[in-house]
Amino acid sequence: MRSFLFTTFVSLGGVALGFSAVVFILTFAVSRVNPGQGLAGRIEVGLISLVLGLILVGIAVLLRGFGRRSAASIRE
Numbered sequence: 001m002r003s004f005l006f007t008t009f010v011s012l013g014g015v016a017l018g019f020s021a022v023v024f025i026l027t028f029a030v031s032r033v034n035p036g037q038g039l040a041g042r043i044e045v046g047l048i049s050l051v052l053g054l055i056l057v058g059i060a061v062l063l064r065g066f067g068r069r070s071a072a073s074i075r076e
Contacts (some may be wrong), residue, residue, distance in 0.1 A: 002063050002064075005060075005063055006026045006060045006064050007060075009056045009057065009059050009060035009063065010056075010057060012031045012053075012056050013052075013053045013054070013056030013057035013058075013059075014052060014053070014057070015058060016049050016050075016052045016053030016056060017049075017053035017054070017057070018053075019053075020047070020049035020050040020053060022070050023042060023045055023046035023049060024043075026042070027039065027042040027046060029054065030042075032075040036073075055072045
């Protein structure tokens with residue numbers, strides 16, 4: 001069960017981090033062409049996606065660490 005949750009959180013976190021990278025790249029590309037067009041909104045969406053991705057990957061890392069410790073204690 002934990003490996004399934006780990007894989008799910010890593011996948012969703014990776015997608016969110018990739019989306020935030022695309023948003024930031026497009027934001028900076030568009031800001032050079034037309035700087036007055038909704039720059040703050042796009043930066044906000046990129047930051048929210050970045051934070052969400054980091055939270056999901058962090059949860060996955062914590063789940064992976066707890067799974068290792070509990071499996072090691074069972075073997076002993």
